Amino acid sequence: MNFNEQQQAGGYDSRYKHELALPGGDLKVYASEQLFATLDYKVLEMANNNLQIPNIEYMSYTPDVHVGVGTCIGTTAVWDAADGYVSPSIVGSDIGCGMRVHLTTLHKDDLREVKLRRKLVRAIEKYLPMEQQQRGTYSDIRLENIVRKGLHGLPNKYVPDSYTPKKSSALSHVEISKLSFDEEILNELPDMAWHRGHRQLGTLGGGNHFVEIQAIEIAEEQRELAEAWGLRDGQIAVMIHSGSRAWGGMVNQFCTPAFAKVMGQLGLGSADPRLIYAPLAHPQARRYVNLMYSALNYAVVNRHLIAYAVREGFRDVFGPKCELRTLYDLMHNYAWQEQTAAGTKFVHRKGATRALPAGHPDNPRPYAATGHPALIPGSMGTASYIMVGQPGGEENYYSICHGAGRIRSRSATKRLVSVNDFSKSLRVGREDEIVVNQHSLESIIDESPQAYKNVDEIIESVTGAGLAAVVAKCKPLAAIKGTK
């Protein structure tokens, strides 16, 4: 029985699911035997710390889990909304970090020539704002409107009909277009947050953030769904990975001392000083949640503006009729309330993606009947995936992986991986080279595929466990990376 047959049979395979009784509480780990065997003890130690936060109801790891600050990347942690806790450490610094995919009307044959891929990369770079340079700052966009209203705070010209054939699809084909919150708190953020927040709008950032030009390969078992979503074999898609830039970091910096103080006052302990939390009902927790929502609004607009720049670049190369329809935009670092059969829960996801199945009421309207696309990036030079949630995901609050998952620290990668290896995995010098904007591969070597787990094994674990199914594989043709 292969994975797809298992899925069709509707059951999950216990080989992909491990239940651990740690001293602090129970942890579920979704991973193949091989991936499970490679888990660092530090990953379990971190889970044990997180499980000691009071009233926690559920915690799990996705197969791409790896060590983070205070909490692992790949964590789903759930409290009841009535007596719950919120932890800025579980959300992480890059609040609202996530993925976006746009579908073009082009076919991979249109980009067969390496020269043309280079031209496209240069054209996109021309429109992508760079914080360090004067050019590109969106002077007609008010940051205050962005953090308060998300995509609805953008001037109309950034949500044009040609960008997404129906203007509404730019607002409806996303996980969030706007989160409302108590805006009073915004006045307390330092001037620096506003200054940098404005300058960085629409910028990519560094690390694993990217814009990638990809070719779609539909999974046969999901062809009907893929076509309903508008996917075609060989179609060129654009995948974007970015977050809330410094704004999210400022929110965390601003809230951290207050959380430390609250923990002291309430006598709440933590085995790791970098792991902070507070009861949801506490005024400081409310402040954090409100500010976190402003960062989620920032992040979705940031990705939207990156897509806007990409579309300008495509038009320079392929003409003004070129369209980049929004397939979906969703996050993998956030916490919010969700309705479940067992009541209202406060769900944290850090490096975990929500993948809702067909018919789930929280799907955005256009995807109500099918489930929404769940967008999973691979490492540089390897494939990414477009997936859809399965009913079996309910046991894990519909969380799946968020990518390949690091196996080597940035420093270790710089030590152990040669530029030559990296360049080989990008097929540099061949006609099918994955064109990268950065001339020096040295500067981004910590993002080489050798620093990551094999994304195919991650995906196998998720499908094997019955959490989601592959709709399409997206093979990279060109990538744009920021530097620090």
Added chain:
DNA sequence: ATGTGC
């Protein structure tokens, strides 16, 4: 990840 921290 990041106005990081050598």
